Amino acid sequence: MDSSGLVRGAPQTGHPLVAAAVDAGARTAFTLSGAHIFPLYDAALRGEPTLRLIDVRHEASAVFAAEAVGKLTRTPGFAMLTAGPGVTNALSPITQAHFSGAPLVVLGGRAAQLSWGRGSLQELDQPPLFASVTKSAATITDPALARAALTGAFAVAGAAHRGPVFLDIPLDLVFHPEVPQSGGAESVAGAESLSGAGAESSRQPDPEAIAEIARLLRQARRPVLVLGSDVWADGAETAALGVAEQLDIPVITNGMGRGIVPRGHRLLATKARRLALGKADLVIVAGTPLDFRLGYGAFGPGGTARVVHLADTQEQVCRHRGLAGAAYGSLGVILAAIREASTPGSWREWTTRVAGEAAAGAARDAELMRAGGDRINPARVYGELAPRLADDAVVIGDGGDFVSWAGKLVEPARPGCWLDPGPFGCLGAGLGAAIGARTARPDSQIVLLLGDGAAGMSLMDLDTLVRHQLPAVIVVGNNSAWGLEKHPMRALYGYDALADLGERTAYDAIARALGGAGETVERPEHLGAALDRAFAAGVPYLVNVITDTDAAYPRSTSGI
The missing domain is CATH 3.40.50.970 (Thiamin diphosphate (ThDP)-binding fold, Pyr/PP domains)
Structure with a gap:
């Protein structure tokens, strides 16, 4: 030495x-x-x-x-x-x-x-x-x-x-x-x-906290249940679906919680999110922080809804707003205890109303997903992709506008099948996530959704997928812009700057140069066949979709 x-x-x-x-x-x-x-x-x-x-x-x-x-x-x-x-x-x-x-x-x-x-x-x-x-x-x-x-x-x-x-x-x-x-x-x-001692000490919830949550449910007329990533991480997905179905409560999911209530389920209220969270009188949030994604917990008319927070540890319980109730510990135990202590309330009319709005939202989305014309609306990409996804497909989002459309239009059939950057919003995570997902789920479809801006941050690691024989379908929404910045800057200043990227960049050529395969799609009617070729290829395959720069994702400023 x-x-x-x-x-x-x-x-x-x-x-x-x-x-x-x-x-x-x-x-x-x-x-x-x-x-x-x-x-x-x-x-x-x-x-x-x-x-x-x-x-x-x-x-x-x-x-x-x-x-x-x-x-x-x-x-x-x-x-x-x-x-x-x-x-x-x-x-x-x-x-x-x-x-x-x-x-x-x-x-x-x-x-x-x-x-x-x-x-x-x-x-x-x-x-x-x-x-x-x-x-x-x-x-x-x-x-x-x-x-x-x-x-x-x-x-x-x-x-x-x-x-x-x-x-x-x-x-x-x-x-x-x-x-x-x-x-x-x-x-x-x-x-x-780092000793590991006591890392998983007793996580039994406080029985009095459970009793209080059951009391709040008995009083509620318009309850909503929100399920987030920690419900999946804690292995509580079965308990979560069970309590929702027994109590007949509309459910909104986010992060790794997506799919706990599977697509098409009568209680899945994601497509009625504005109504559900805007009119609720009680919102039970499980396994996710009350951050900007949930309007910081200001639910109901004028922010008057009572809020219950369920977290995996005491440190994760919300502190920035008053809570009507809270419980922490094993989320599976907490949700099972709530199910045991509660009975369905008198909110059938509310559940029916939310389900009707969700069905109307699904119909509106279906129309968007059939969009034709000379330029490809990002929604059309998902209209072609969604029916080709197996129930166990892992869908990874890495982008701004393009992936926001995916969050709106792609509903997982199972939990643990959706990966996004989470609240930190870090672009460039996608290729690494695809590498990890293929190793963790060797027999599932792995689909990476990339904005063209995000693609520039990590696309070289397509080489890693090739060298290690890790097949994946990569769909690039190529609108030649930082869409998440371009449209808001226009709205604020009447013009945009530093938001344009190379026009119609051939990202598929990069994939081929690195040993993968791919193609460019410029017409809506060509999308389906291109995706079929990608899924059948058995190698990293990049579908470079030239999308309409002006088709901006319709954003809410409320967080709800």
């Missing part, structure tokens, strides 16, 4: 960090090659146990892939990154996982401890960069504690409320995992938060 901490000589096999990751449930590590973590690659490929490695073209895609695995499997996804820029490239995807409540473990390389303080290559104290957007961020400074630290990281990331954990390990220690250092437990900075 020289002064940089780099080992000269034969590679090693087996490594406590790889063993810890596999024992914790990781089956794939997403990465981009870097010398700071070479021993982990060697152990993953030749050691016992082995760990599948998928290398990407940008570290952000590695973490977005691991985040997707965490969301889809409900166990922490795993990424390994080299030091310095390799780690700092992970800041946005780790932050997205933080806001989405996605279980994720990121292990980073770090400049050698032996030469620390002398200005070695990529010497940076990395954990403080992640302190505000992780459940824990720490450095392993004693190899004897490395395995326990990573085991604890997986436990913490996967425990409610779920989220990312970051660990790094110095170059000299990752190459010499068998050499103990002095320092004891304090040799893992933040070791107390």
